[in-house]
Amino acid sequence: MAILEVKNLFKSFGKTQVLTGIDFCVEEGEVLSIIGSSGSGKTTLLRCITQLETPDSGLITVDGEVFFDGSNKKIKAAEKRRRQRMVGLVFQNFNLFPQYTALKNVTLAVEMMAKERPDYKENKKAIQKEIRDNAVSLLERVGLSDKMENYPCQLSGGQQQRVSIARALALNPKILFFDEPTSALDPELTGEILKVIKALANENMTMVIVTHEMNFAREVSDRVIFMDNGVICEQGTPEEVFDNPTQERTKAFLNKFNE
Amino acid sequence: MSFTEQFPIVFQALNTGFLQTVKLFFVTLAGSLPLGLLIYFAARSSFKPLALLFRAIIWVVRGTPLMLQLIVIFYLPGMVFGKAIWGSGEKGRFVAAAIAFIFNYACYFAEIYRGGIQGVPIGQTEAGQVLGMSKKQVFFKVTLLQMIKRIVPPMSNEIITLVKDTSLARIIALQEVIWAGQAFLKGSQGIAGEIWPMFFTGVYYLAASGVLTVALGKLEKKLSYFSI
Ligand SMILES: Nc1ncnc2c1ncn2[C@@H]1O[C@H](COP(=O)(O)OP(=O)(O)OP(=O)(O)O)[C@@H](O)[C@H]1O
Ligand SMILES: [Mg+2]
Numbered sequence: 001m002a003i004l005e006v007k008n009l010f011k012s013f014g015k016t017q018v019l020t021g022i023d024f025c026v027e028e029g030e031v032l033s034i035i036g037s038s039g040s041g042k043t044t045l046l047r048c049i050t051q052l053e054t055p056d057s058g059l060i061t062v063d064g065e066v067f068f069d070g071s072n073k074k075i076k077a078a079e080k081r082r083r084q085r086m087v088g089l090v091f092q093n094f095n096l097f098p099q100y101t102a103l104k105n106v107t108l109a110v111e112m113m114a115k116e117r118p119d120y121k122e123n124k125k126a127i128q129k130e131i132r133d134n135a136v137s138l139l140e141r142v143g144l145s146d147k148m149e150n151y152p153c154q155l156s157g158g159q160q161q162r163v164s165i166a167r168a169l170a171l172n173p174k175i176l177f178f179d180e181p182t183s184a185l186d187p188e189l190t191g192e193i194l195k196v197i198k199a200l201a202n203e204n205m206t207m208v209i210v211t212h213e214m215n216f217a218r219e220v221s222d223r224v225i226f227m228d229n230g231v232i233c234e235q236g237t238p239e240e241v242f243d244n245p246t247q248e249r250t251k252a253f254l255n256k257f258n259e
Numbered sequence: 260m261s262f263t264e265q266f267p268i269v270f271q272a273l274n275t276g277f278l279q280t281v282k283l284f285f286v287t288l289a290g291s292l293p294l295g296l297l298i299y300f301a302a303r304s305s306f307k308p309l310a311l312l313f314r315a316i317i318w319v320v321r322g323t324p325l326m327l328q329l330i331v332i333f334y335l336p337g338m339v340f341g342k343a344i345w346g347s348g349e350k351g352r353f354v355a356a357a358i359a360f361i362f363n364y365a366c367y368f369a370e371i372y373r374g375g376i377q378g379v380p381i382g383q384t385e386a387g388q389v390l391g392m393s394k395k396q397v398f399f400k401v402t403l404l405q406m407i408k409r410i411v412p413p414m415s416n417e418i419i420t421l422v423k424d425t426s427l428a429r430i431i432a433l434q435e436v437i438w439a440g441q442a443f444l445k446g447s448q449g450i451a452g453e454i455w456p457m458f459f460t461g462v463y464y465l466a467a468s469g470v471l472t473v474a475l476g477k478l479e480k481k482l483s484y485f486s487i
Pocket of ligand 1: 013016018036037038039040041042043044045
């Protein structure tokens with residue numbers, strides 16, 4: 001069964017129709033890349049799935065659970081939070097919390113969640129240690145064990161983005177979404193982020209990556225979606241989409257990149 | 260009377276005046292800091308008439324001199340109701356001055372709050388939200404400190420300006436430090452035609468703004484460990 005299912009998703013801002021009947025699935029452990037020209041709705045799609053935007057209609061399920069149902073949009077705040085914790089989102093411009101160290105950025109949300117547990121007071125010490133240990137090992141995984149006590153302003157863009165990946169992983173999400181994770185970075189820094197994503201792919205993390213890095217998308221993805229003007233125009237394996245696109249619009253888009 | 264004979268008399272009188280200055284300063288802060296936040300919320304309320312009303316109030320208060328506002332608040336109720344609603348004597352003058360200052364500074368503070376609150380990028384809230392934090396948690400754990408950091412420098416400027424602005428209350432004869440100094444020009448306690456007590460009041464303002472500059476600078480420094 002697919003871990004993420006999006007069915008007939010529509011979203012508009014006022015009169016602007018941005019997503020027009022999006023349908024796709026992601027299997028567990030799969031890496032899916034979404035490519036497409038500027039304004040085609042890629043960011044909006046990620047924001048709808050991660051519940052930063054409310055779609056107009058459609059259905060989203062994550063791991064078999066209803067995540068968004070266009071016919072039943074009113075949900076309690078607590079339920080929305082529970083759902084949001086099931087997925088992680090890595091922003092283009094990191095959005096790290098500037099007043100906290102790298103380590104605290106990773107632990108903050110987990111601590112907030114732990115404080116709501118009924119047994120928190122009794123087991124405070126043990127729970128805090130567990131949260132910290134987990135965050136430390138996540139920061140090690142993204143190669144930042146020597147930067148844990150640094151504040152975001154003391155880190156390079158690449159390091160900040162790696163902290164934000166660790167932060168998104170801290171809640172153990174079922175799917176991790178990336179919105180152009182390298183496009184705010186200097187070209188020489190993109191490599192370190194792509195390396196981290198590849199390592200996650202090797203550990204079978206389910207990921208959906210919006211990217212303009214075509215070579216990377218080809219290398220890391222199991223499947224690629226090409227979006228154009230709010231619809232999925234073409235999808236398939238990287239070989240199918242990049243080497244033998246069937247749609248004219250895909251060809252035109254890829255030609256622009258190969259120039 | 261020689262200077263050494265004058266000095267203790269003047270010093271005593273200026274201290275008394277300065278106490279009134281300090282009182283007006285703290286009462287203004289205590290009132291206008293919270294009132295400014297309320298005015299900010301009212302001015303951006305989704306209930307349009309309320310928002311427009313408060314935006315107009317902010318415009319008028321910031322667009323006219325504080326001295327004029329002091330005069331209006333002090334004299335107008337008496338003209339309208341035919342009696343002094345602020346109470347009589349020094350107490351009445353203080354109440355009127357405090358009301359004018361609190362209202363005036365609250366309108367300036369409302370604008371500072373606006374800059375601080377709207378200056379925090381929406382991405383900060385969204386990052387907290389996708390991590391499953393509640394609205395309250397996002398506010399207290401993520402955005403509040405960033406707002407404070409944005410607010411402190413402009414707030415410090417206003418607060419130091421307030422120390423000097425308190426002297427405007429002289430216009431309604433509040434017995435603050437300038438009034439006390441001026442008394443020796445006109446003649447008081449056997450001293451008349453002396454200008455130096457007036458000059459000497461400057462020392463009080465310098466001392467007060469010096470202390471505040473250091474204290475507020477410390478606060479700013481305390482928040483300098485991160486950048487926004
Ligand atoms: N909050 C909003 N209000 C109004 N219009 C919006 C909003 N967010 C996005 N849009 C519009 O929706 C369309 C799709 O935007 P979106 O950001 O999803 O595109 P994108 O594919 O991510 O583009 P890019 O590659 O430039 O990031 C654009 O036309 C954009 O102007
Ligand atoms: Mg985008």
